[in-house]
Amino acid sequence: MTDAEIRALIFELIGDIAPEADPAVARDQDDLREIFDLDSMDFANLVVAIHDRLKVDIPEADYNKLFTLSGAITYLRDAFAKK
Amino acid sequence: MPALGADMEAGTLVEWLAKPGDRVKYGDVIAVVETQKGAIEVEIFQDGVVSSILVPVGERVPVGTVLAQIDGAPGAAAPRAEAVAVAAKPAPPPLVESPPPTTVGAPQGQRIKVTPAARRRAAALNLDLGSILKGTGVEGSIRLTDVEVAASGAKLAPPSAKRGLDLSEMRKAIAAAMSRSKREIPHYYLTETVDLQAASTWIERFNAEKSPIERILPAVLFLKAAALALREQPKLNGAYENGVFSPSPDIHVGWAVSLRGGGLIAPAILDADKKSLAQLMAAMRDLVERARRGNLRSSELTSSTITVTSVGDRGAETVTGIIYPPQVAIVGFGRIVTRPYAVEGRIESRPLVALSLAADHRVTDGHIGGLYLSAIARLLQEPEKL
Structure with missing residues (x-):
């Protein structure tokens, strides 16, 4: 899976959780929770959605690695490659 | 027209989901009304047959106005005509007890990818996901918007325009309710710092063994502890009306949900003290999603016996609430912080x-x-017993 595909997937899934979210405002280093106003439940639902779609294991201890867009892309790229 | 909160004076009937001659049963949603808290589904609390619709679509009527007439109950010796204003007492909302499948069957045996939000919305609408041949997401995955479009086409749900939230109206409702509360209720405030070492360790271990959909948030422990502790202090659980406090035999916790763009609503999680942590997590997930979509039921807005608010990991360290009348208490949990703390010297x-x-x-x-x-602090020291 390419970085661009992962990025598109993340925005798609966030769009379902926070329909008003505008991907255009997100920079790679931004905290997704801050910029898209995701609370604890939203972020938990985002992880569920990513897990469902990519079938990658995301331990709760790794959640902080997905807080930024760049971090999430790196983590999921690596996790997907290990599958 | 049911009173869906202390601040509500009137509502607009926006859709009838039953017509004269329809047989209805306890818990059926028969109408949608527009209030300052958004579009609310109105349930019926008796079995019978709709004999007449008394308020037409589009009409704004005061709280207490009779909306429809239901004739008799099935099996009754002599059916009686009874006019109902609906929502006379709460009914349990449906609970999501276990996660639905992650994919659905496609016509040619393919597996269609579906986002969790889309799955839950489809389940709420009783919509067959297999009827959506291709979604608009990546690789044709079905998204929330695809379900809404499909449901609209199938006429399974009212048009989305009726389901939106007018946040300026909600702000007025919050202002009215909170002003009344501050004016009429002599609040007192208490705070307690709670050590969450045991709870954090337990939840970390619990979640480590679970798939993402099965994991729980710390807020679930807070909710359960607050509910259980009410058994020890029933005078904090009930309603104060007309100069009299009526304790509630049940513990229905209003869970405060912040809405995107502003606004707050606290739908009830019924019998929160009796639910497992997994059930509470599922109920919270369901309520948060529907509250933000403007898709709550009347019973969920009228049955809370106390309110609990938890600001989550991006909120303030401390939150002190304002009581939502006629309730007599609100519990607040601030953001979990790591601090120096004295433990056994x-x-x-x-x-x-x-x-x-x-x-x-x-x-x-x-x-x-x-x-x-x-009591709450004590219960949180033994999370395995919650």
């Missing part, structure tokens, strides 16, 4: 949460409130 780094109570001095005093907070 030593200073240790510990996860802590500021627990608060705002309660009605007409019903209880600080002694009762303090015992209640102590």
Whole structure:
């Protein structure tokens, strides 16, 4: 899976959780929770959605690695490659 | 027209989901009304046959106005005509007990990818996901918008325009309710710092063994502890109306949900003290999603016996609430912070949460409130028993 595909997937899934979210405002280093106003439940639902779609294991201890867009892309790229 | 909160004076009937001659049963949604809190589904609380519709679509009527007439109950010896204003008492909302499948069958045996939000919305609409041949997401995955479009085409749900939230109207409703509360209720406030070392360790272990959909948030422990502790202090659980406090035999916790763009609503999680942690997590997930979509049921807005608010990991360290009348207490949990904390004479780094109570001095005093907070703190030291 390419970085661009992962990025598109993340925005798609966030769009379902926070329909008003505008991907255009997100920079790679931004905290997704801050910029898209995701609370604890939203972020938990985002992880569920990513897990469902990519079938990658995301331990709760790794959640902080997905807080930024760049971090999430790196983590999921690596996790997907290990599958 | 049901009163969906202390602040509500009137509502607009926007859709009838039943017509004269239809047989209805306890818990059926028969109408949608527009209120300051958005579009609310109105349930019926008796079995019978709709004999007449008394308020047409589009009409705004005061709270208490009879909306429809239901004739008799099935099997009754002599059916009686009874006019109902609906929502006379709460009915349990449906609970999501277990996660639905992650994919659905496609016509040619393919597996269609579906986002969790889309799955839950489809389930709520009783929509067959297999009827959506291709979604608009990546690789044709079905998204929330695809379900809404499909449901609209299938006429399974009212048009989305009726389901939106007018946040300026909600702000007025919040202002009215909170002004009344501050004007009429003599609040007293208590706070307690709670050591969450045991709870954090337990939840970490619990979640490590679970798939993402099965994991729980710390807020679930807070909710369960607050509900269970009410069994020890029933004077904090009920309603104060017309100068009299009526304790509730049931513990229905209003869970405060912040809405995107502003606004707040606290739909009820019924019998929160009796639910497992997994059930509470599922109920919270369901309520948060529907509250933000403007898709709550009347019973969920009228049955809370106390309110609990938890600000989550991006909120303030401390939150002190304003009581939502006619309730007599609101419990607040701030953001979990790591701080130096004295443990058996030593200073240790510990996860802590500021627990608060705002309660009605007409019903209880600080002694009762303090015992209640102590009970919550005690319960959170043994999370495995929640």
